[in-house]
Amino acid sequence: MTSLYQHGTLAMLMGKQLQGTITAAELLKHGDTGMGTLTGLNGEVIILEGQVYQAQSDGRVNHITDLDTLLPFASIHFYKPTQTLPFDQVDFETLSDKLKSAQLQNIFSSIKFHADFSRMHIRIAPQQVPPFPSLLEVATNQPEFEVADISGTLMGYYAPEIFNGPTAAGWHLHFLSDDKSFSGHVLDFSAINVTGTLQVFDEFVQHFPIENAGFRGMSLDLDGLHAGIEASEGGKK
């Protein structure tokens, strides 16, 4: 079976720990497909076939080739699908329902599919500078973009409810267009001509930046944390 590797936690971002603590090179030892963000919440990262792309908050997309680039939070896995997706059309509202027979609610899983999107609505976190705010503060003012009729690849993770805190429960999806000009954190979408796969994980590996003093000393307000995750990351369950 296969592992999902996560560096850092969403709780850390809520606790203002936005400095990068893993290099892209180190991260890529744990997979070829994934997502994350850069130091200071600088954009939305999507990793496909071992290539790292960053959507910047001005809407531009960078292909990151400097593998010393640091990330404070990222999830990655080796693409080894469990099954092909059992639908041809889907939108964010119906995604969980269409995967009901796969019984994903208590496990970690990933979807990756290519499609023609009649609608793709994304948001891109804007870069912050020290002293860093929390993810929640950033979430109140994030550029959003929406386009019609775009082809591309959507990849994302499902996390069980009890892991809300380490990560965001429910679906967390990122998108990259075929021409690599449009990318971000998916808020909503509608897709046809879907071809892709589902991968279920039997292991969730949570890696902590234990050498980082800010992380070690961080205080957390748990109620605030859960409200903040809902406000900033809350995807469809």
Add this chain to the structure above:
Amino acid sequence: MTSLYQHGTLAMLMGKQLQGTITAAELLKHGDTGMGTLTGLNGEVIILEGQVYQAQSDGRVNHITDLDTLLPFASIHFYKPTQTLPFDQVDFETLSDKLKSAQLQNIFSSIKFHADFSRMHIRIAPQQVPPFPSLLEVATNQPEFEVADISGTLMGYYAPEIFNGPTAAGWHLHFLSDDKSFSGHVLDFSAINVTGTLQVFDEFVQHFPIENAGFRGMSLDLDGLHAGIEASEGGKK
């Protein structure tokens, strides 16, 4: 750095999934020091130097040599201490305070120490049969034992607050006496002549029994889950 490996979740036990899903042999591939329980919550398991001991609810202690024995929930690591413990005397109330300088609150860690215990208060979960109740129901009726003046080894884990659900946040401690006649889940203790170690983990590996239909289909009540963990496992934070 080192990993803490966990098979199953506390949430599963709350969801009545008490059937064993990993063998002791498989578990021991991931460490030599740990804790857990057997099918049906049959007692409290402590693993020291690769040997598996089960405290039964009648107070007896078994050395488990049949490594086909199944566990629904267990945590294990390879003993590779980070530092020696900076105190000679401790009780459950003062444990976190005495480790304050180690800044453990946001990471997983383990302590293991030998001591002379002026007081050792334990509880031992009684074996359940199908159809299984939840851990919470079992917790309302668990045999407790208390002895004075006993020497032995205490080992346990600290889990950060955001992992309350996958496991129990705070300290979770098990005990085995030197003569291997007294063992269980620690409710309270007072110790002198402490010699032991602290180990911090940079990875928490959560393994799920994804082939188990009961687990895959399980429904969880999150509020009930957190109340249940507090009632059944709640240790000192």
